[in-house]
Amino acid sequence: MKNAILLIFCLQSLLVTGQSLDSLVQEGIKLHDAGKYNEAIEMYKKALALDTKSYLVNYEIAFSYSALKQYNEALRYAEVSLSYATIETKLHPTILKGSALDDLGRTAESVAFYKDALKDFPDHYLLLFNYAISLSRLGNSEEAEKALIKALGNNPNHPGSHLQLAKINRDKNLKSKAALGLFFFLMLENTSQRSEENAPVLKQLFYGQGQKKDSTRVITITLPDSKKDPEWASAELFFSFMGLASTEIDKALKDKNAIRTEQQRFVSDSERFFNAMKELKDKKKKPKKKKSVESTDIWWDLYVPFFSDVVKNGHAEAFCYHVMASSDEADIKTWLEANNEKLEYFYLWVNTNR
Numbered sequence: 297m298k299n300a301i302l303l304i305f306c307l308q309s310l311l312v313t314g315q316s317l318d319s320l321v322q323e324g325i326k327l328h329d330a331g332k333y334n335e336a337i338e339m340y341k342k343a344l345a346l347d348t349k350s351y352l353v354n355y356e357i358a359f360s361y362s363a364l365k366q367y368n369e370a371l372r373y374a375e376v377s378l379s380y381a382t383i384e385t386k387l388h389p390t391i392l393k394g395s396a397l398d399d400l401g402r403t404a405e406s407v408a409f410y411k412d413a414l415k416d417f418p419d420h421y422l423l424l425f426n427y428a429i430s431l432s433r434l435g436n437s438e439e440a441e442k443a444l445i446k447a448l449g450n451n452p453n454h455p456g457s458h459l460q461l462a463k464i465n466r467d468k469n470l471k472s473k474a475a476l477g478l479f480f481f482l483m484l485e486n487t488s489q490r491s492e493e494n495a496p497v498l499k500q501l502f503y504g505q506g507q508k509k510d511s512t513r514v515i516t517i518t519l520p521d522s523k524k525d526p527e528w529a530s531a532e533l534f535f536s537f538m539g540l541a542s543t544e545i546d547k548a549l550k551d552k553n554a555i556r557t558e559q560q561r562f563v564s565d566s567e568r569f570f571n572a573m574k575e576l577k578d579k580k581k582k583p584k585k586k587k588s589v590e591s592t593d594i595w596w597d598l599y600v601p602f603f604s605d606v607v608k609n610g611h612a613e614a615f616c617y618h619v620m621a622s623s624d625e626a627d628i629k630t631w632l633e634a635n636n637e638k639l640e641y642f643y644l645w646v647n648t649n650r
Contacts, residue, residue, distance in 0.1 A: 317346045317353070324356055333360045351381040355389045362396060371396035387417055391426050398430045406430040421451035428460060437464045445594050452598060452650075455485040459494065461594075471501045472531040475569070476599040482619035483646075492622040499558075502538065502565055527580075534572050538565055557627050563616040567607050574604035602650065614642035 320343035327336035340357045347353065358373035374396055377389035390413045397406035410427035417423050424447035431440035444461045447454065462477030478498045485491050556564070577600045606615050617631050618639065632639070 317343050317350070320346070321353060321356060324360075328356070328360050328363065333363045336360045349380045351377045351385055351389065354380065355392065358389065358392050358396070362392060362399075365399070367396045367399045371400065383416065387420060387423065390417075391422055394426055394430065398426075398433065403430050403433045407434060407436075419446070419450050421447040421454050421457065424450075425454065425457050425460070428457075432460070432464060437467065440464060448594055448598070453484060455481050455490075458484065459490065462494075466497070466501070470528060470532065472528060472535045472569075472573070473595060475501045475535070476573075476595060476603070479566075479603065479619060480599060483615070486619055486621040488622070495620050495622050498619070499562060501535075502562065502569075530576055531573060535569070538569060559617070559620065559623075559625065559628050559631070562620070563613050566616050567612045570600075570603040570607045570612070573600045574607075577601070577604075605649065609645055611642040611645055614638045618642065 320339055324336045324339035324343065327333075327339060337357055337360045340353055340360065343353045344350065344357070354373045354377035358370045358377060361367075361373060362370040371393060374389050374393040378386055378393060381389055390409075394406045394410045394413070397403070397409060407427070407430045410423065410430060413423060414427065424443045428440040428443040428447070431437075431443065441461065441464050444457050444464070447457045448461070451457075458477050458481035462474045462481060465471075465477065466474035475498060478494060478501070482491055482495060482498065486495075577596050580596060606612055614635070617628060617635070620628050621632060623629075
């Protein structure tokens with residue numbers, strides 16, 4: 297009888313401890329989400345006192361230390377988390393450890409660590425994305441781009457991967473590719489700090505820095521090197537002359553006393569760009585076999601078909617105002633406030649066709 301009572305007591309104690317541990321973790325998560333990282337860590341350490349071998353508690357502590365940019369501590373707790381994690385639970389502490397190594401300047405170690413981790417999670421988009429970030433910091437943009445394209449083949453709705461892909465191609469001065477990536481990123485994420493920073497970058501790709509001299513826009517035309525990327529030479533050539541052609545259209549409109557805003561110009565030029573890319577796609581030879589995720593051609597299989605469909609279905613205007621929603625330009629804000637119905641139709645179309 298005593299043994300039975302003792303067993304019941306032990307089971308009750310375990311249940312209470314489990315509930316207490318879960319409660320402390322949940323409270324810590326709330327504090328973390330509120331930006332109170334030190335308080336979150338204190339809460340997690342109370343939970344850790346109940347179970348020092350909890351992979352989850354150690355991971356959450358590492359995550360909060362990472363948010364505080366205390367990367368040595370983040371790395372330490374991420375490694376402890378991994379030591380207790382199972383194959384089913386090791387993904388997130390793995391990503392956190394690799395990120396901490398990268399942030400500590402140990403980027404080569406980070407790349408090697410991620411490369412080994414990809415044996416267990418070869419298709420996970422977050423792991424591939426973080427792997428690509430570290431590769432980019434080492435200057436290996438070619439492998440980084442492959443990793444990002446594979447990540448997007450598994451999850452095309454990850455904004456960060458589109459943004460990083462755009463950055464890589466902007467650095468290579470492939471403006472048309474960079475613009476396609478930025479358009480998709482801004483469609484998925486249009487009101488964040490990242491979108492506020494990158495919406496102007498998209499317009500700079502179209503029109504340069506927008507500097508003026510004697511009331512005339514200064515446009516720099518860079519002719520593409522067809523030997524480096526022959527498939528994209530035509531796209532880059534069109535992109536290089538697009539700003540100049542648009543300026544000529546502005547002059548013609550001015551002569552007729554018809555002036556368009558910068559955003560109206562952007563809408564028109566975006567539509568021209570998408571149509572031109574569609575024409576280039578139609579001229580390409582169709583592949584004989586269906587491509588795998590590893591060989592996905594995101595440019596011609598995702599970006600160009602999607603954006604040409606935006607135009608085809610009459611959503612170019614709504615789309616272009618949507619991607620510029622982070623802008624502080626008055627005419628953009630006014631249009632967004634006055635055209636809710638157009639936006640709703642666009643959102644409905646996107647959600648049913650993507």
